[in-house]
Amino acid sequence: MVGGNPVVATDPAATIARRSQPIVTPGLPLRVLVVTYNPTVDASSGTRLASHMGWFDPHQLVAAYAEDVAACSHGNLTYEIVAHKTIDGFPAHRDGHRYTLREFLDCWERRTGFHTPDEADYDQILASHDVITRINDGDIDELWIMAPPYSGFYESHMAGPGAFWCNSPGHVPGPHLRGVRASRRFVVMGFNYEREVGCMLENLGHRTESMLSEVYRGMRGGANLWERFTNYEQVAPGRAALGNVHFAPNSTHDYDWGNRRPVMSECDSWLTFPVLDAPMRRVTCGDWGGGDMREHHLWWFRHLPHARGETNGVSNNWWDYVRDPNLVNCR
Structure with a gap:
């Protein structure tokens, strides 16, 4: 319902999700270990691959990403970089x-011949940087x-x-990992x-989609507020909200963030969640950066619910689940 009495996001008949206790301390920054693989290209000048190729500086990317996330999450997701290790080489494939x-x-110059299967050896990386022990000790998150x-x-x-x-x-x-298991x-x-910071935000966006899809899995109809949040005109005519990471409210295909077609959206309601009473309004790509990936993702994240309390057993602050996957009860 739009207009009239406030619409509160609640449904007594909905499946009630039992929340776990947080393992990451709420309100504190996530403690992060950053490992950068950036081999030396010229030892005499100290030039590394990122600089040699004209790509982005990894340290600057990390700082800009952390700043963007803190801002668009309304301070609900902040980071403390515990250490930033630079490895003079490439990571191992599986x-x-x-x-x-x-x-x-040579492969880059030819744009062919890259190794397959293109799968990193996560276990080797976790073991060589003692990640599991540091996770278990609370040194990093x-x-x-x-x-x-x-x-x-x-x-x-x-x-x-x-x-x-x-x-x-x-x-x-x-x-x-020699039998070492995370707690x-x-x-x-x-x-x-x-790639630039917008792509890093996209990675976080897909992580967010996975977390909230799991939180709301099994909830039907009006109880599935995540489904409502991600509505866009093409799949829900007349009921567009925020869309998802790839589809803005008016998108007709993946990455169509620059679409100028006006559609009606209830996007403003999600800024006052769990009360969803703002009138629908006409939106275009001008609302989310005119096609700029980074601006679209920041706009989308700013609308993610971040209120106190719970609705149907689910936190009204969806950033809780983005921060801490241990709060997600798999159904």
Whole structure:
């Protein structure tokens, strides 16, 4: 219902989700270990791959991304970089392959010949940086990997007990970890420093989609507020809200963030969640940056519910689930 009496997002008949206790302390920054694979190209000048290729500086990307997320989450998701390690080489693929500098540069110049399967060896990385022990000790909460293209990393990848889909299959530990097991779930973010901050936000967006899809899985009709939030005109005519990471309210295909077609959207209501009473209004790409990826994603994130309390057993602050996958009860 739009207009008239306030619409409160509640449905007594909805499935009630039992919330877990938070493992990441609410209100405190997530503690992050950053590992950057950035091999030296010229030892005499100290030039590394990112600079040699004219790509983005990994340290600047990390800082800009953290600043963007803090702002668009209304301070609900902030980061403390515990350490930023730079590795003078390429990460290992799951089959043991590791690029040499010459091999990678030759492949890049030809735009062909890259190693397949393009799958990173997560276990080797987790083991070599003692990630599981540091997660268990509370020293860090998640791992970010900065790497060149064709390194084989998922945009986001969940590990730990009960790991579920996080824009990639839940991680199953292998022999590299020598029996070491995580005591809680955590996420490994994979970032490509060839790409700009908007792509990093997209990675977080898909992580968010995975978390909220799991939170609301099994809820039907009006109880599934995540489904309502992600409505866009093409799939829900006359009921567009925010859309999803790839589809703005008026998009007709993936990445169509620059569409000028006006549609009606209830986007403003989500700024006052759980009261959804703002009138629908006409929106175009001018509302979210005119086609700029970074601006669209910031606009989308700013509308993510971030209120106190619960509705149908689900936190009214959806950033809780983005921060801490241990709060998500798999159905």
